[in-house]
Amino acid sequence: MGSVEFEGLWDPEPGWLNTASYGLPPRPAWEALQAALSDWRVGATSWEPWDESTIRAREAFARLVGADAGDVFVGSTVSAALAPIATALADGSKVLTDDVEFTSNVFPWKVHEDRGVEVVAVPGSELVAAIQPGIDLVAVSAVQSSTGVVLDLSAVIAASKKIGALVVIDASQALGWLPLTVDGIDALVAHTYKWMMSPRGATLGYLSPRLQERCRPSAAGWYAGADVHGSYYGTRMELAPGARKFDQSPAWFSFVGAAPALELIEQIGVETIHRHNLELANEFRAGLNLPPSNSAIVSTSLPGAQEAFEAAGIRAAVRDGKLRASFHIYTTLADVHEALTALKPLT
Known part of the structure; x- marks a missing residue:
């Protein structure tokens, strides 16, 4: 399954960078759950x-x-x-x-x-x-x-x-x-x-x-x-x-x-998801002048980041005193750039 085929299977509000807290359901999962709840x-x-x-x-x-x-x-x-x-x-x-x-x-x-x-x-x-x-x-x-x-x-x-x-x-x-x-x-x-x-x-x-x-x-x-x-x-x-x-x-x-x-x-393939996630995570890291990594989770100390994200409507997390942003298959390049724009005054 290529990227064009699966892009429309999620309905995220822009700025969701918190899959490490919980992931967003693809439409087949959401619809199956709604059908079961209706039967119940x-x-x-x-x-x-x-x-x-x-x-x-x-x-x-x-x-x-x-x-x-x-x-x-x-x-x-x-x-x-x-x-x-x-x-x-x-x-x-x-x-x-x-x-x-x-x-x-x-x-x-x-x-x-x-x-x-x-x-x-x-x-x-x-x-x-x-x-x-x-x-x-x-x-x-x-x-x-x-x-x-x-x-x-x-x-x-x-x-x-x-x-x-x-x-x-x-x-x-x-x-x-x-x-x-x-x-x-x-x-x-x-x-x-x-x-x-x-x-x-x-x-x-x-x-x-x-x-x-x-x-x-x-x-x-x-x-x-x-x-x-x-x-x-x-x-x-x-x-x-x-x-x-x-x-x-x-x-x-x-x-x-x-x-x-x-x-x-x-169907999508874990390798495909892996490649997509790392591309976006490393785009975010590059915007913060961080070296590339092999993780879909980016953790960094940046004073004021939480407040900047909240003001811009970006949803991420703070763990162990650090900003934690996570990038998954429904994350877009626009999400990354929006997050970097929010953090730009701090970098």
Whole structure:
């Protein structure tokens, strides 16, 4: 799908530079959600047609990350998705993370400190060097939320493999624009409401077969059953094979919106989105006299930037005291130039 074909699939108000906070729905996702809400309002259908979207989203996610759909589970939040992995860690395990890691990939490990699990945080530039014997698990984001720094994933995987450490990746700020696969990764979890442009409440994750064997599906409910319709009542439990036993009962409408959005990302192509996003992010960086980067997120200290953006109607974010602007497939060159014009008096 070329750029001309997909340009009209979004309806952004000019000046939206905040996809790192939440993405804007493409028209197929928005329309599917409105149709489901209309059916819900009048009781026009059972829930099974909505649940078909969960299956479609699982399969699209698996294709995006190069995984088998049988190794993909569904849920609602990143932290809840990571909880079974944290519970499976042995007492006294050591977890390594980035010192600016988003807490959804920190707190699930830290709540086990009472049984000796230790979370060690180092600056991102020192992370690979810190993957040394004694580290049991590396928990880190593929792209950092506050800074936009893109992880050297291959280096992290190689260093972790040498010492037998597990690799757990939060891809919430990466999937949808950054090409990556699960090769060499033990767990990859991502919420879809940012770069995958879906409603909040649809999280998907990959669990390697070896990690599935180590983890207890402690949040198992009827939806984790081998036969969901046969798992409503009673004490007989037969859980689904593969990663589906880790499913949390899905928020139907979130997945109704997620399935078309994920499928559209496939149609456009992550490489195409990646190229588009970096071109605009680096155009913005050049206008601020910053060197080019490999990230769709630009983080910079510029006193007065937040006020200048607000006055011009530009919607971005401030994270860790810095201006954070993020550029996605619906961002235009006009958005970039409008933002630079607003900041020009400050540069």
